[in-house]
Amino acid sequence: xxxxxxxxxxxxxxxxxxxxxxxxxxxxxxxxxxxxxxxxxxxxxxxxxxxxxxxxxxxxxxxxxxxxxxxxxxxxxxxxxxxxxxxxxxxxxxxxxxxxxxxxxxxxxxxxxxxxxxxxxxxxxxxxxxxxxxxxxxxxxxxxxxxxxxxxxxxxxxxxxxxxxxxxxxxxxxxxxxxxxxxxxxxxxxxxxxxxxxxxxxxxxxxxxxxxxxxxxxxxxxxxxxxxxxxxxxxxxxxxxxxxxxxxxxxxxxxxxxxxxxxxxxxxxxxxxxxxxxxxxxxxxxxxxxxxxxxxxxxxxxxxxxxxxxxxxxxxxxxxxxxxxxxxxxxxxxxxxxxxxxxxxxxxxxxxxxxxxxxxxxxxxxxxxxxxxxxxxxxxxxxxxxx
Numbered sequence: 001x002x003x004x005x006x007x008x009x010x011x012x013x014x015x016x017x018x019x020x021x022x023x024x025x026x027x028x029x030x031x032x033x034x035x036x037x038x039x040x041x042x043x044x045x046x047x048x049x050x051x052x053x054x055x056x057x058x059x060x061x062x063x064x065x066x067x068x069x070x071x072x073x074x075x076x077x078x079x080x081x082x083x084x085x086x087x088x089x090x091x092x093x094x095x096x097x098x099x100x101x102x103x104x105x106x107x108x109x110x111x112x113x114x115x116x117x118x119x120x121x122x123x124x125x126x127x128x129x130x131x132x133x134x135x136x137x138x139x140x141x142x143x144x145x146x147x148x149x150x151x152x153x154x155x156x157x158x159x160x161x162x163x164x165x166x167x168x169x170x171x172x173x174x175x176x177x178x179x180x181x182x183x184x185x186x187x188x189x190x191x192x193x194x195x196x197x198x199x200x201x202x203x204x205x206x207x208x209x210x211x212x213x214x215x216x217x218x219x220x221x222x223x224x225x226x227x228x229x230x231x232x233x234x235x236x237x238x239x240x241x242x243x244x245x246x247x248x249x250x251x252x253x254x255x256x257x258x259x260x261x262x263x264x265x266x267x268x269x270x271x272x273x274x275x276x277x278x279x280x281x282x283x284x285x286x287x288x289x290x291x292x293x294x295x296x297x298x299x300x301x302x303x304x305x306x307x308x309x310x311x312x313x314x315x316x317x318x319x320x321x322x323x324x325x326x327x328x329x330x331x332x333x334x335x336x337x338x339x340x341x342x343x344x345x346x347x348x349x350x351x352x353x354x355x356x357x358x359x360x361x362x363x364x365x366x367x368x369x370x371x372x373x374x375x376x377x378x379x380x381x382x383x384x385x386x387x
Contacts, residue, residue: 055125
């Protein structure tokens with residue numbers, strides 16, 4: 001994000017340290033992870049070793065305070081990492097959730113003991129984090145979750161199920177939304193951190209969900225049947241979960257926006273390069289007016305999207321990003337991603353529909369951006385409420 005693309009644009013919040021981070025992240029993704037893309041897509045989940053390698057390089061928990069093993073930065077550093085991951089074409093590591101979301105819950109709501117227990121492992125890559133909100137019965141209306149947590153002495157017994165959980169196939173640490181008071185809607189929701197591993201009594205991972213895109217990232221079902229978790233794993237107090245999620249969701253939506261803009265930029269760069277080398281009717285594709293117009297329109301949409309995104313990032317770092325603006329960013333940027341990637345794919349012709357070219361993967365990967373993190377229809381409802 002800090003290195004100028006074909007449009008020569010650099011964010012106003014960028015500093016030399018961001019450039020250094022971008023170079024380090026770019027090198028890691030392109031040399032250590034991307035060469036394994038086809039194998040990772042076949043196996044349907046990332047390599048745990050890649051998390052540990054990222055941790056050893058200091059690429060995990062960039063916004064986590066240094067005393068807990070993190071980078072001591074802020075969201076701008078997370079944004080650079082996520083931008084470079086998408087720009088490199090790497091989609092296996094669930095860093096948007098691991099570092100962009102899970103660590104935020106722990107740094108914001110964890111007590112000192114909880115932070116020292118879990119954050120260093122997340123920052124080193126020894127632990128992989130996930131968050132469990134969505135259930136088989138629904139996802140956008142979080143007040144209606146049904147997974148229960150019943151107090152039993154010094155523990156909670158958790159029963160229920162979650163689905164579409166990013167990193168769910170390999171995660172060790174799960175921030176889980178549960179109902180501690182089923183008689184209440186929002187006021188009955190709490191967040192409990194679960195340490196999970198295969199074979200634990202009362203916990204089971206379901207199938208790895210087969211998706212039309214994001215094939216190398218694990219998305220799983222999780223099942224709980226009187227799964228015992230220490231009461232000390234509760235984040236703050238019972239009933240605080242819904243407010244906690246509402247405070248964190250703007251950053252989650254901004255994380256999605258970062259990926260959307262990076263994908264738009266990459267699509268334009270790939271399509272431009274292809275149009276310059278591919279010929280039709282005796283001249284390069286870019287020599288045809290229609291191709292030039294499409295690329296010009298996509299480049300313009302991408303530039304405007306980046307400027308809007310960077311304004312949102314600046315506001316977020318200052319603590320001024322409101323719910324409606326975050327919803328605008330999530331919906332408008334992801335819709336732009338789908339449009340730009342689709343139009344760029346068209347420039348590739350038949351080759352764009354083959355997995356031989358990265359633009360095909362980008363097309364399939366883009367579609368879910370308008371769904372997770374709150375559907376774009378819900379985003380527009382949030383925006384409308386603020387008018």
